[in-house]
Amino acid sequence: MKSMEPKHLALFGLVIALYLGTGFLQSWNTMLSIFNMGLISCIMALGVNMQWGYAGLFNVGVMGFVALGGLAGVLVAMDPVEGAWGTDGALRILLALILGAATILGAILVWSKLPKGKLRGLAVTTILVAGFFIFRAVFDGGVAVVEAIDPALTGNIGGLGLPVILAWPVGGLFAAGAAWIIGKTALGLRSDYLAIATLGIAEIIISVMKNEDWLARGVKNVTGVPRPVPYEVDLQQAEWFLSLATRIGADPVTFSSIFVKLSYASLFIVVLLALIWLTEKALNSPWGRMMRAIRDNEVSASAMGKNVKARHLQIFILGSAVCGLAGAMMTTLDGQLVPGTYQPLRFTFLIWVMVIVGGSGNNWGAVLGGFLIYWLWIQVEPLGLMLMQGITAGMSEGNALREHLIDSAAYMRLMTMGLILLLVLRFSPRGLIPER
Amino acid sequence: MDILNALVALLNFVIIPATAYGAQLALGALGVTLIYGILRFSNFAHGDTMAFGAMATILVTWWLQGMGVSLGPLPTALLALPIGILATGLLVIGTDKLVYKFYRQQKAKPVIFVIASLGVMFVMNGIVRFIIGVDDQRFADGERFIISARNFREMTGLDEGLAFRTSQGLTIVIAVIAVALLFWFLNKTRTGKSMRAFSDNEDLALLSGINPERVVLVTWLIVAALATTAGVLYGLDKSFKPFTYFQLLLPIFAAAIVGGLGNPLGAILGGFLIAYSEITITYAFRKVVGYLGPEDWSPDGLLQLLSTDYKFAVSFGILLIVLLFKPTGIMKGKSV
Numbered sequence: 091m092k093s094m095e096p097k098h099l100a101l102f103g104l105v106i107a108l109y110l111g112t113g114f115l116q117s118w119n120t121m122l123s124i125f126n127m128g129l130i131s132c133i134m135a136l137g138v139n140m141q142w143g144y145a146g147l148f149n150v151g152v153m154g155f156v157a158l159g160g161l162a163g164v165l166v167a168m169d170p171v172e173g174a175w176g177t178d179g180a181l182r183i184l185l186a187l188i189l190g191a192a193t194i195l196g197a198i199l200v201w202s203k204l205p206k207g208k209l210r211g212l213a214v215t216t217i218l219v220a221g222f223f224i225f226r227a228v229f230d231g232g233v234a235v236v237e238a239i240d241p242a243l244t245g246n247i248g249g250l251g252l253p254v255i256l257a258w259p260v261g262g263l264f265a266a267g268a269a270w271i272i273g274k275t276a277l278g279l280r281s282d283y284l285a286i287a288t289l290g291i292a293e294i295i296i297s298v299m300k301n302e303d304w305l306a307r308g309v310k311n312v313t314g315v316p317r318p319v320p321y322e323v324d325l326q327q328a329e330w331f332l333s334l335a336t337r338i339g340a341d342p343v344t345f346s347s348i349f350v351k352l353s354y355a356s357l358f359i360v361v362l363l364a365l366i367w368l369t370e371k372a373l374n375s376p377w378g379r380m381m382r383a384i385r386d387n388e389v390s391a392s393a394m395g396k397n398v399k400a401r402h403l404q405i406f407i408l409g410s411a412v413c414g415l416a417g418a419m420m421t422t423l424d425g426q427l428v429p430g431t432y433q434p435l436r437f438t439f440l441i442w443v444m445v446i447v448g449g450s451g452n453n454w455g456a457v458l459g460g461f462l463i464y465w466l467w468i469q470v471e472p473l474g475l476m477l478m479q480g481i482t483a484g485m486s487e488g489n490a491l492r493e494h495l496i497d498s499a500a501y502m503r504l505m506t507m508g509l510i511l512l513l514v515l516r517f518s519p520r521g522l523i524p525e526r
Numbered sequence: 527m528d529i530l531n532a533l534v535a536l537l538n539f540v541i542i543p544a545t546a547y548g549a550q551l552a553l554g555a556l557g558v559t560l561i562y563g564i565l566r567f568s569n570f571a572h573g574d575t576m577a578f579g580a581m582a583t584i585l586v587t588w589w590l591q592g593m594g595v596s597l598g599p600l601p602t603a604l605l606a607l608p609i610g611i612l613a614t615g616l617l618v619i620g621t622d623k624l625v626y627k628f629y630r631q632q633k634a635k636p637v638i639f640v641i642a643s644l645g646v647m648f649v650m651n652g653i654v655r656f657i658i659g660v661d662d663q664r665f666a667d668g669e670r671f672i673i674s675a676r677n678f679r680e681m682t683g684l685d686e687g688l689a690f691r692t693s694q695g696l697t698i699v700i701a702v703i704a705v706a707l708l709f710w711f712l713n714k715t716r717t718g719k720s721m722r723a724f725s726d727n728e729d730l731a732l733l734s735g736i737n738p739e740r741v742v743l744v745t746w747l748i749v750a751a752l753a754t755t756a757g758v759l760y761g762l763d764k765s766f767k768p769f770t771y772f773q774l775l776l777p778i779f780a781a782a783i784v785g786g787l788g789n790p791l792g793a794i795l796g797g798f799l800i801a802y803s804e805i806t807i808t809y810a811f812r813k814v815v816g817y818l819g820p821e822d823w824s825p826d827g828l829l830q831l832l833s834t835d836y837k838f839a840v841s842f843g844i845l846l847i848v849l850l851f852k853p854t855g856i857m858k859g860k861s862v
Contacts, residue, residue: 148637150570150644222831275846279853281637282568282787286779287849290842293776301835434772435651439644446641501655508648512625515642 132460137412151288159261159417182232193221265414449521474502552797579754583610786855
């Protein structure tokens with residue numbers, strides 16, 4: 091922070107003013123909701139900034155990594171479902187997944203060991219086809235058993251019943267695993283190809299989460315993910331809390347909700363500060379300088395003996411893991427996993443707007459962009475509605491155009507985000523806080 | 527054994543839908559590949575350009591329908607299509623002047639263009655949703671079927687019906703016309719030849735006195751025409767919903783890359799390859815195999831390799847295989 095210019099501090103001041111203004115003019119509850127999601131957005135932006143800002147990797151599959159992190163929240167924190175973990179249920183599914191992985195590994199092994207020719211192609215195809223049918227035979231039976239268990243309430247394998255905080259690093263690991271697979275195949279190809287590959291994998295992760303009911307109930311959603319902080323209703327009954335509320339003269343119900351949000355915020359702030367510290371250390375270390383050298387000129391970096399491909403894979407995994415961590419935190423904050431809400435515009439491209447606007451290559455920029463853009467994303471909707479009401483004030487009640495304009499105000503936010511991205515890219519391509 | 531019925535079922539559920547879908551994908555992929563060849567970036571706003579074109583056409587269609595104009599058995603949307611193309615052409619040329627031209631003059635890296643196209647995608651997405659909303663819109667009218675399942679059964683006396691929808695027939699016919707026009711233009715006209723020259727070697731093209739801005743302008747116009755046509759045909763065949771068009775981006779890109787980015791012939795091949803694989807792999811073959819087996823027998827399972835929800839996984843899988851083994855695509859494309 092010490093090396094920051096006054097102009098940049100002023101920008102942070104502006105963002106703080108925006109949040110405080112929301113608190114004073116709207117409500118502190120609203121402000122804290124935006125702030126909490128803002129913190130999570132900052133973490134996602136930090137992850138993308140590592141990939142794009144440090145290394146120039148163009149990842150448009152952020153949504154997939156975030157969703158995998160969210161899945162970790164369910165798989166770690168929910169209680170195991172009674173009866174699902176028998177040998178004909180979850181264990182059978184597990185066996186099927188292991189068989190599936192073994193098939194792919196076997197195919198890769200055969201491919202690399204056998205000499206080039208018709209035999210190799212035939213062998214690999216046979217392994218893959220046979221493996222697929224064996225996988226389906228084992229898998230389908232297990233799924234049928236698990237999904238039959240009380241489908242209205244569960245019908246999935248549940249989780250491990252561990253504290254939800256543990257899900258955060260696990261979410262990071264899930265995302266890192268997926269990133270390893272994608273990185274192994276798509277890194278080293280052209281930047282556009284990585285973009286398409288990540289875009290695709292993100293869609294596939296979401297469709298798996300929507301359709302595999304045994305995993306996390308699919309579109310039936312998982313609700314009631316345990317919290318790391320107390321529940322409002324419990325607070326409202328607790329002696330110490332009520333006396334605290336009377337001491338500061340607040341309404342216990344409102345105060346309990348604010349208290350819970352503040353507890354979340356403090357947990358998230360700890361994570362964010364730790365990440366900023368780590369990323370700043372990394373960026374200013376020899377490793378960070380090497381990354382930027384690779385980004386700026388791959389050929390010369392490789393001539394200096396740097397292993398470009400391995401470094402790219404490394405930072406791609408790290409950045410994706412940070413996104414997964416943020417995803418797990420988001421599930422924790424929401425207390426539920428709703429696969430249908432994962433939209434690429436919201437969870438991939440909005441994060442990109444944050445990074446570009448904040449300043450790619452600068453961690454503080456990513457943080458500023460995260461807070462600023464998320465605030466705008468939420469507030470453009472009421473502002474757009476006000477604007478539309480202003481424009482249509484002269485029209486008569488029930489006028490079709492007026493109704494249409496007011497109904498459509500919600501889509502103003504997409505246009506606004508696009509315009510902000512285009513304007514920043516054109517007139518301030520290095521972002522609000524440029525790389526040093 | 528009942529080969530005829532099996533064949534009809536296969537035609538009805540796999541071959542006809544896949545051909546129509548393939549034609550739509552091919553038109554979309556041609557747009558992506560042309561932009562890649564001439565402007566040298568992957569246009570992420572292409573799905574939304576298609577949505578905009580379809581939306582403009584739908585609005586004109588509704589207006590025409592309101593005026594009582596119709597094409598008889600053909601959908602009114604065909605009359606509206608030229609106006610939709612015009613509107614989309616104006617939009618993309620405006621976008622080029624406001625956004626991409628600047629980066630062209632700066633000689634910015636391709637990835638900057640891609641990021642700019644993300645911004646354009648947001649804006650177009652917003653415009654479409656702002657004007658027409660996010661809901662499904664149906665705008666098909668006229669005769670619904672060329673051959674309906676019942677007529678086919680009566681005509682042939684087979685158990686299995688064969689439905690051939692007007693939208694499917696139109697898609698195939700229009701796609702063939704559009705592709706023929708495009709190739710005639712690229713190979714026979716002076717402007718088309720200059721476009722190909724520009725795509726092959728920019729410096730050499732500039733030296734020979736080709737005006738780059740004119741090439742770019744013509745490219746955008748062609749892309750607008752292709753995207754609008756693809757969008758309208760897809761909307762007629764299925765239905766118009768802005769979000770589906772955004773999702774089409776993946777199979778379209780897959781088609782363009784599989785065929786070889788920058789290669790128009792490859793884009794068409796890629797479109798059909800993706801469409802056929804997507805539908806074959808997600809179709810439940812129970813009925814077809816049932817006809818082929820002994821009488822009164824039908825297989826136990828659905829015989830479906832993957833659930834239809836995973837159709838994106840199919841295009842992605844093909845894309846991955848091509849990227850791993852032949853990164854320039856089946857027909858040699860560009861590699862920057």
